[in-house]
Amino acid sequence: xxxxxxxxxxxxxQTRTYGQFRCLNPSCTSRLSAQPGQATVKxxxxxxxxxxxxxxAGFPRVRGPVWETSERLADEAMAKKMAEKEGK
Numbered sequence: 001x002x003x004x005x006x007x008x009x010x011x012x013x014q015t016r017t018y019g020q021f022r023c024l025n026p027s028c029t030s031r032l033s034a035q036p037g038q039a040t041v042k043x044x045x046x047x048x049x050x051x052x053x054x055x056x057a058g059f060p061r062v063r064g065p066v067w068e069t070s071e072r073l074a075d076e077a078m079a080k081k082m083a084e085k086e087g088k
Contacts, residue, residue, distance in 0.1 A: 034060045051064050
């Protein structure tokens with residue numbers, strides 16, 4: 001039997017993941033999914049936390065970072081770098 005050839009649009013449509021979005025941390029970019037109506041989502045891989053807006057039911061979008069979590073992670077990373085620098 002001949003293998004059915006898909007158009008580019010059809011091939012891309014098969015890989016779509018509705019209801020999920022990527023972590024916006026440049027070193028992470030893992031997929032996140034939110035429960036319907038959930039206001040924030042925390043990335044299990046990097047610990048970043050994101051505010052979620054619902055375009056329509058089942059269709060979340062990232063609004064931005066949760067500033068308190070983002071600031072805490074940045075402070076921890078800076079303290080770790082300073083400790084490494086002093087230890088050298």
